[in-house]
Amino acid sequence: xxxxxxxxxxxxxxxxxxxxxxxxxxxxxxxxxxxxxxxxxxxxxxxxxxxxxxxxxxxxxxxxxxxxxxxxxxxxxxxxxxxxxxxxxxxxxxxxxxxxxxxxxxxxxxxxxxxxxxxxxxxxxxxxxxxxxxxxxxxxxxxxxxxxxxxxxxxxxxxxxxxxxxxxxxxxxxxxxxxxxxxxxxxxxxxxxxxxxxxxxxxxxxxxxxxxxxxx
Numbered sequence: 001x002x003x004x005x006x007x008x009x010x011x012x013x014x015x016x017x018x019x020x021x022x023x024x025x026x027x028x029x030x031x032x033x034x035x036x037x038x039x040x041x042x043x044x045x046x047x048x049x050x051x052x053x054x055x056x057x058x059x060x061x062x063x064x065x066x067x068x069x070x071x072x073x074x075x076x077x078x079x080x081x082x083x084x085x086x087x088x089x090x091x092x093x094x095x096x097x098x099x100x101x102x103x104x105x106x107x108x109x110x111x112x113x114x115x116x117x118x119x120x121x122x123x124x125x126x127x128x129x130x131x132x133x134x135x136x137x138x139x140x141x142x143x144x145x146x147x148x149x150x151x152x153x154x155x156x157x158x159x160x161x162x163x164x165x166x167x168x169x170x171x172x173x174x175x176x177x178x179x180x181x182x183x184x185x186x187x188x189x190x191x192x193x194x195x196x197x198x199x200x201x202x203x204x205x206x207x208x209x210x211x212x213x214x215x216x
Contacts, residue, residue: 027129
């Protein structure tokens with residue numbers, strides 16, 4: 001929105017820079033695991049300790065929880081999260097089967113919208129991190145819709161306070177063996193599992209229209 005032309009010397013971030021109380025925030029399995037661990041979530045603590053213990057045995061040294069703040073830590077957090085969700089799904093599957101056996105086969109609730117303008121939002125912990133959808137509905141039709149996806153949080157550029165986004169912050173002090181082939185940079189960014197489809201913009205430098213959408 002607001003982008004109308006192409007300028008080589010202009011500044012355009014291509015990605016939004018969402019903030020949490022004015023500060024950038026990393027989202028994803030690592031953030032989820034650390035928050036759940038701090039909150040005392042039993043399964044998360046159990047599997048996190050198991051991963052750290054196994055890594056410590058292989059390394060021949062004690063691995064602290066703080067070691068998860070790293071490239072490999074983000075991958076380890078995915079394994080922890082998968083184990084936690086596996087246990088949770090086993091319970092949810094049993095609940096689903098019991099509900100169907102009891103005659104409850106409902107799959108959704110049909111929405112009803114009052115007249116006038118209303119707003120709503122929804123949050124979900126997706127595999128890549130927190131996902132939020134925001135909508136404005138007027139007389140039963142969508143007036144405005146916006147999704148703030150996990151990779152937007154992680155890839156967001158510096159905000160209004162010049163605070164670094166998670167991608168940039170994760171690269172500070174990251175050793176690079178070969179400056180001409182900085183594979184370590186690639187590995188670190190890949191550890192966030194980036195999905196940048198929402199950051200792709202199609203622009204014609206001559207001003208020619210590339211896409212037209214009709215709202216019904």
